[in-house]
Amino acid sequence: MHDTTLVGIDLGKHSFHLHGQSRTGTQTLRKKVTRKQLLEFFATAKACTVVMEACAGSHHMARTLGALGHTVKLISPQFVKPFVKSNKNDFVDAEAICEAAARPAMRFVTPKTEAQQTLSALHRVRESFVQDRVKTVNQIHGFLLEFGVSLPVGKAVIARLPVVLSEHSLPPRMVSIIERLHAHFKYLSEQIAELDKEMGRQLAEDDFGTRLMTIPGVGPITASLLSAEMGDGKQYGGSRDFAASIGLVPRQYSTGGRANLLGISKRGNKTIRRLLVQCARAYMQRLDRQTGRLAEWVKSMLTRRHSSVVACALANKFARTAWALAAHHTVFEPGSTTMSA
Structure with missing residues (x-):
């Protein structure tokens, strides 16, 4: 040895x-x-x-x-x-x-701290609960539809499910099944709310997560997940490397000196990519109330590109901004192109 x-x-x-x-x-x-x-x-x-x-x-x-x-x-x-x-x-x-x-150009993953692993586990558990809740809502809708009861789409109507059951004549055993599903739905909602509170408490103790919240459109869930997965950002050579690692840059297929850029690559952590795109769409929905260079850029892009393309481009900007906050220990200022301490 x-x-x-x-x-x-x-x-x-x-x-x-x-x-x-x-x-x-x-x-x-x-x-x-x-x-x-x-x-x-x-x-x-x-x-x-x-x-x-x-x-x-x-x-x-x-x-x-x-x-x-x-x-x-x-x-x-x-x-x-x-x-x-x-x-x-x-x-x-x-x-x-x-x-x-042993390869000189090999890229490595930065080991996570215990706090980062714990926060990552919270996100995975929450995601599992959310998926179970969606499945439960779909089962309730499906079972009721089999007996001729059509409910509006979504989970909001589940709150008035007891009234719906009283208004329709259903077999007692089917009512019992629906009530079990309703109780399971309420349990999952309570667990998700508790996990959200726990994430909020951990985020309040995390300096980087707090600074991520200064990015417009980024909420506690996205900020806490970025903090857990990105760390100090030193494993990436630059902001584009981080954006590429989560699949928000164009997929390239170039040969013979001819550059051919396709849609986004969709590589890496799909949860982070999905949340950043949702943050971009939330920002675009309130675009009339936004000011600064970023808002002007988004408005200009919307005149030339489809909103889905603009959402991905804006998510790319958010990813690069998040890396800059991690690497330079700064906060986001919407009125300028630079970050300030």
């Missing part, structure tokens, strides 16, 4: 496969260990660079190994796949991680 400068780890639930290389790329380590053995191994090993795929458990392991004095890097799985040779197994994956990490 004394000649090992780079170690790739193929993460698992209970077992981990290690592949080590020297500075010249020669294999110096090939080992399978348990979680306890892994920590014991790196606790006594000479400081080196440890690389893992960015996946479940990788951020916690990165913090743990970093505390032991090692330099830890996380790499996106999509950048590791091209380096997997021949048949796939865990040791081959660990070797491919080393090969990918």
Whole structure:
């Protein structure tokens, strides 16, 4: 291990496969260990660079190994796949991680803090509850429609569901099913409201999240998710890199010196992209009350492009602005093109 400068780890639930290389790329380590053995191994090993795929458990392991004095890097799985040779197994994956990490132009993922992971988990739970609530509302609408009861579209009408049931003659057992769904809907709504309050409390303690709220159209949910996923923004070379990472830049298919730009690539975190587009649409709905250079740009774009194209372009601007706030520790000023402290 004394000649090992780079170690790739193929993460698992209970077992981990290690592949080590020297500075010249020669294999110096090939080992399978348990979680306890892994920590014991790196606790006594000479400081080196440890690389893992960015996946479940990788951020916690990165913090743990970093505390032991090692330099830890996380790499996106999509950048590791091209380096997997021949048949796939865990040791081959660990070797491919080393090969990918050794590339000079490789891009890495910044490990998340415990607070960022917690906030990210809150968002995933909230998203799950929202999807369940939509499914519950659709079931209520569908079941009632099977018995000839047509309700207006949306969840607002669910509040007066008891009145609707009393006005129509339905089988008692079907009424019981609808009431169960109604109770489940109210439970989900309460849980979503509690999660929103928890996000608000965490956002109030987060300086970056508070500064993100200065961007027009950006609310607490978008700001907290950006804060959790972006961090300090140092993993991106610039604002365009961050916008590209969430799929808000044109997909390129160029050859022979001829540039061909298509629609947005839709890569990366689709939740962040969706929220930023929703923020852009919310800003555009109140455009008559907006002032400044940004508002004038949006008005000018709407005279030449479809509103959906303008929404994506504005979401791109919001993404770039968010990166600038993270990288330069500034706040957004709508009346100028620069950010001020």
